[in-house]
Amino acid sequence: MTTMTASPSSAAHDIQVVTLKIDDQEVSASRNQTILQVAAENQIEIPTLCFMPGLKPMGSCRICLVELAGSPRLFAACVTRVSEGMTVITDSPRLRKYRKQIVELLFVERNHVCSVCVSNGRCELQALAVKLGITHITQPYRYDKMVVDSSHDLFRLDHNRCVLCTRCVRVCDQIEGAHVWDVAGRGIDCRITADLNLPWGDSDVCTSCGKCVHICPTGALTEKGTAVAEMRKQPDFLPYLTIMRENH
Amino acid sequence: MTPEELGKLAAKEQKARSACKHRVNVCCAAGCASMNSDKIKDDLQSAIKEKGIADQVQVRSVGCMGLCAAGPLVSIESEGKSVMYKGVTDGDVSEVVESLEGKPIERLNLPTDMPFFARQEKIVLENCGVIDPERIEDYIAVGGYAALIKALTEMTPAGVVGEITRSGLRGRGGAGYPTGLKWGTVAKSPAREGRKYIVCNADEGDPGAFMDRSVLESDPHRVLEGMAIAAYAVGATHGFLYVRAEYPLAIKRLKRAISQAQKIGVLGANILSTTFSFNLEIRLGAGAFVCGEETALIASIEGNRGQPRPRPPYPAEFGLWGCPTLINNVETFANIAPIVDRGFRWFASIGTDKSKGTKVFALAGKIENTGLVEVPMGIKLRDIIEDIGGGIPDGGKFKAVQTGGPSGGCIPKQYMDMPIDYESVKEAGSIMGSGGMIVMDESSSMVDVAKYFMEFCKSESCGKCVPCRVGTAQMYDLLEKIHKGEGASDDLAMLESLCELVSQTSLCGLGQTAPNPVLSTLRYFRHEYLELLRDGQKELAAAGADKGKDGAV
The missing domain is CATH 3.10.20.740 (Ubiquitin-like (UB roll))
Structure with a gap:
């Protein structure tokens, strides 16, 4: 002043x-x-x-x-x-309607059948659907056939469960500093890719830190060796990590 | 170069021009060039040389003359008289040269008093088809860069912003945001690390639109001058021209224009020996329609994936690399020099109360005179279609005109007497858009039209937000189902509910407006959808009883 x-x-x-x-x-x-x-x-x-x-x-x-x-x-x-x-x-009724419709669009976009998912019971998409009172799907399903990338030693990427929230892209870039993940393609053809469209296991820059796996809201990024409803994610590390980095 | 030297150059150029008895202008913009007008120009030149009259006749390649349907076009100005030839071929060259001293060729004659030419009012296109776009001297001879001199030497930056504000000019990219207001915001936003930017959006992507392309190919210096004036007004020193890579001729001419302008000192450091500096670079789009959205365009110039981000903050405050950035469309920049030169009152006297000046439209589809036209705002749709456009070919009947591309809608025949301005077009369920006008006759299926545009939006959606990424794909599938005759009234209801969702919740303009082609065809041609439904008969009968009540045809 x-x-x-x-x-x-x-x-x-x-x-x-x-x-x-x-x-x-x-x-x-x-x-x-x-x-x-x-x-x-x-x-x-x-x-x-x-x-x-x-x-x-x-x-x-x-x-x-x-x-x-x-x-x-x-x-x-x-x-x-x-x-x-x-x-x-x-x-408001309007907001509730739109939120339900948007979540429904995610459910029809790719295969999100909970009963066969490793994240069943601990999935943010599932919890959101329950919270918004989604009991059934009115839209026609798309279910485009997608691959599962199991090339990494520890983790697995199942595109069928991906909602393209880009949390993995951001955590890898902003926190880990490796920028393994990015989005390829356009519109409905968007996919998460490792490096320049390599199998995850072939990525030179992946540090196998697992941050992306633990903040993925669904069963798209998971640890190997987990069966239905067995994947437990610990996303709480992130706020603490961020606070510690900002203060030191 | 000083302003005085520039004036001398203009006088010299004008003198050389009047020394010639005949001036032969060959259109070499994209439309005519695709019909080998370059070769016709070369042939004319050598024929004239052979005849030994090269000192009396000047042959030049010029920009777009507008009536693309009748190309290649050649215009000849000789001693106050002018004649225009259409559909000129290699075989006509010797006849054209002979006719210079004799009577005009009846067979090729295109009357310049026909409504297509006579009813237009040219501001943006005034130099198109008149000057050689590859010579800066040509532009200077017709008064080019005089407005820049005026702005730099007689006006304050705030004065320029005021002039544009009072002219009532609105953004020609589609939404019609007041240009002066945008300039004022950028001018007042504090520069970040001393930087502000000017961006010209030349990522023209609407199907059937070629206005910006023509302006860039026919009069590139006009756009550069507008950008330089804008930079002075808002306090920017650096600018980008974001041109789509699909316009190679426009890019070539812009590159040439920039280097000419730098050489002569109307771009670069200390422009026209003043303290003002402005540098300009070209950036090429890589084929994504969404990069015409301003925040996606910024991401693309920065080298990132071309995706929009939520606004606010608007680019006027937080644009390229976080600096205040002014983004205007090609046609908007092309309007600047005449406004500064002739004053805001002149510009504000053209057009309607809320929409000032003129608008360039690209006429395409089922219309006699396809091509480029510039008309005053407020002109009736009927005048454009029937008078200037020459009506529907082959005795067809007008059904609707699609404006605004994938963000717009179809305007049916009951709006033929509607004045064309931002508000009226919006009220009719479409948008002014960048100026594409696709005319459709009775043979067009409106469901097909809606499906076409939805396919476009689906494949051009960037995929960032859920409603646009999945919603457009779902809507396309529903439209295809209905189009095939496999849909039921449930599908139509679902389509309508998706239209609402996508328009209300999408992140950027692409998604928010993607349902417009469906909504507008449903509004005016609902019966065409119903006829295709398996169970549409009941609603169709009910709609039949209400016919005329809501304007349905």
């Missing part, structure tokens, strides 16, 4: 705290927080899928869409920053 006396107008630039309303609850927030962060701090739950604490948010799964009063558009809570006087609606 160059001025000796602080006046409200000169302070306007530096205001860091805002107040807003989320589902009729008055909350305060720091200006650089997202709607999702502020909602979580206030025990307001917004469903998510591609979001992962500790990774840069993408806003791509569209599950966390919320309504903002005064706008016909919907906004992804994980990437939208709060602002003064904002009124957020996190739950």
Whole structure:
């Protein structure tokens, strides 16, 4: 500050705290927080899928869409920053309908038959479907035939279970720094690929750290040697790792 | 080069031009060039040389003259008179040379007073078909770079932004965002590490659209001048032209234009001996339609996978490498120099209350005069289709016109007397878009049209967000099922519910507008869908009873 006396107008630039309303609850927030962060701090739950604490948010799964009063558009809570006087609606018949439809699209896109999946009972997609009250599928299934990559010594990639949330891509790039994973193809033909479309086991840069496996929400990335419902993932390492890195 | 030297160059060029008795202009833009107009030009040149009149006749290759359907086109200006020839072939060359001193050739004559030419109002295309796009001297001779001189020497950057704002110009890329407002935002955004960028979006990808291509091929300097003025107005020093690689001729001419402009000192460091510097680079698109979306375009220029990201923040604040970035379309930049040169009042006097100026349209499909036209905003659709376009060929009947490409919709015949402006077209269920107009006659199946565009969106979806990635694929499958006659009313209901989902929840404009071709054909031609359904008869009968109530045909 160059001025000796602080006046409200000169302070306007530096205001860091805002107040807003989320589902009729008055909350305060720091200006650089997202709607999702502020909602979580206030025990307001917004469903998510591609979001992962500790990774840069993408806003791509569209599950966390919320309504903002005064706008016909919907906004992804994980990437939208709060602002003064904002009124957020996190739950409405419209939002519930869209969230259900989006999850349903994921179920028809690839094979997500839980009863034969190693992640059965511990799958985020499955939990999301239960939470949103999805009891059956109305859309025609696609079930394009996809390969399973078992070339890695320890892990397995089953494209049939992948929802393309890109958590693996981001954790490998942003946290591990190896950037083994990326997305190839376009639209419905998108696939996760290792290196430049190599079998995972042939990747020169993979450190076999297993971070991608443990933050994968479904049974797409798993440890070898697991049978139905046996895959237990420990994604909690990530927030701690991120906090430790940022503070040291 | 100083402004005075530039003026001298213009005068010299004009003098050389008036010294010639006849000026023969051969269209060498993509349409005519594909019919070997380059060779016709060379043949004309050698025939004239042989005849020994090379000192009186100037043969030049020029840009697009508009009526692509009648190419290759040749126009001859001699002592105030002008004549235009259509469909010129190798065999006509000697006859054309003979006719210079005699009567015009009846057989090839294309009357320049026909509505196609007479009803147009050219601002963006005013130099197209008039100047040689490969010579900067030609552009300077018709007043090129005068607007840049005016901006740099007589106006403040804020003054330029004000001029554009008051002209009422809106973005010609499709959405019609006020250009002045965008410029103002970029101008006010603090530069990051001293950097701001200008980007010209020349990733024209709508099927049936070729406006930007023609402008780049026919008058590249106009776009460069517009970008330089924009850079001065918002405080940028670096710019990118993002051109799709499928336009090799446009790229070649742009490259040449940039190096000419650098040589002469209207681009680069200390432009026209002022303190203003602006450098320009070309980036080629690699064939993804979604890269026309501004955040995907930015990702592509940065060298990343061409995928959009959620907005806000908008590129005006957070664009290329996090710096404030101004992104405008080719046609928008091509409007800048005339506005600065002639003043905002002149521009604002053209068009309608909310849509100022002119719009370039690419007429394609079932229409007599396919080609490029520029008309004032507010002109009636009927005037474009019947008068300028010459109506439907082979005695066909007009059914609908598709505007706005895969993001647009089909406008049926009851809107023939609608004025063409951003708001009216939107109200009719389509969008202005970048300017493609595909005319369809009674033989077109609207379900087929919707299916075609959905296939396009499905294969051009980047796959980042779920609704667009899976939703477009599901919608395409449903459309195919209905088109084959295997669908039922449940499928139609599901299609409609997917349309709502994809438009409301998709991440970027591609997904948000992908259902538009389906929605607009359902709105006006629902009966065509019903007729194809296995159980559509009941609803069809009910719709028949309501006929005319909601404007259904």
